[in-house]
Amino acid sequence: MTRPGGSRTLWRRIVGVAAVVVLAGASSACSTRASEWDDSRYEIASGGANGVYFAYGSELAAELSETLDVRIDAAETAGSVDNLLRVGSGEALVGFAQGDAAADAVAGEGAFDEPLAVQAVARLYDEYLHVVVRADSEIDDLTDLAGKTVSLGAENSGVHVIAGRVLDAADVDIASISDPELDLGESIMALEGSEIDGFFWVGGIPTPGIADLAETTPVRLLSIEQTWVNTVNARYSDAYRPSDFPVGLYGLAQPEPTMAVPNYLVTSAATPDDVVRDILAGLFASRTDIAQDVPAAALLDRRQAIFTGPVELHPGAVEYYRSQRD
Incomplete structure (x- = not known):
């Protein structure tokens, strides 16, 4: 299966910039983003325009863009398999995926010819x-x-x-x-x-x-x-x-x-830990606001969000959830 992806993959953009402090003096006064973000356009792989994925992704993109002072857009896609391929190739920063499709992706089964290096950020809702x-x-x-x-x-x-x-x-x-x-x-x-x-x-x-x-x-x-x-x-x-x-x-x-x-938010294994922590902080901080337009967002629960097996949690996500127990 041919994987979608542009010439500038996301993991190259974020990993390449990790060695340089691009944001020094450039971020707005209210931004609390990690230094690994750059000024590229980031994408949330979000499904079809009439579904919950796209509504959720659009709201989350708007919230993160404002909070982190970066450009994040919701992309209309074919759904879970497409989202996983985009995340795995680096075309998308994060994406929504059904738990069964995500399990196939990490195992290289079903619609996936080989395992994808994707990890979970959170279990969102069923x-x-x-x-x-x-x-x-x-x-x-x-x-x-x-x-x-x-x-x-x-x-x-x-x-x-x-x-x-x-x-x-x-x-x-x-x-x-x-x-x-x-x-x-x-x-x-x-x-x-x-x-x-x-x-x-x-x-x-x-x-x-x-x-x-x-x-x-x-x-x-x-x-x-x-x-x-x-x-x-x-x-x-x-x-x-x-x-x-x-x-x-x-x-x-x-x-x-x-x-x-279950439905998961997933990202590439190459995404920097700090970026994942920023995404999770924004996701949980904005869930009440997002739920006004997307009722499924109200189902996000920090105690349940860690149960993403057989898809492993990203190390940045593990750090975030541990920090919330302190």
Whole structure:
């Protein structure tokens, strides 16, 4: 697999500048950033524009840019696999990634031809598998998707990874499904126009795009049976757990069983420790403000953030969490 990346990779920019104090006298009076930052443009790999990743990444980029007096932007991407590739190549400073995709990345399995040198910054919140159909659809069960036109997620997305694993656990022949490989925004538009029978999505709740869709086009979420969750865990990285969509979410009249997977913020192993500590300080300091627009941000918990196995915490993250215990 070819990894995306520009000619100036991030690790070269930050590691190369570590030997020189670029910021002496250049930072604003209110900035508390570490000396390893330079004046380059930094990127948060943040997913599709209609998902929680992009909303969270945009808010975090704005907060860090102001606090650290650096230029940090949220980049629209295909999702977890794409984000991990960007972080691993140095194109992005940090990125959001599902725990299962991150486990594959460090092991060099699944969508990754070889292990990526990525490490975790924090466990942020859990994401939920959505299998969305129109409310008036005749599709009642995951097994009814065979022979239908269903988006299993964009190429290089964590959605695509989970969709394949769950369908396999449910004994649905994936080859029988016509998959246009749409991102969330494209999937929403296609379902609205009855161009597809349904779509898969994995994200925090509520996912803004799906919440907006439910306001104009009544939808249903298909159940994910616990036996399927158990099968997926047994076959892969044991990263999943049974969960439920609550009543009222997307107009649901009753809870709907699904499965959840943790979401991590990841960075390159080459990122300087001080930079990671700066990011974490900003992440926790701004979580209340970010949560006003991105409810999932309120779920960030310092006691739970360290549980990122099998992805190792970055040494800078370890230092940060230890310092908070003092």
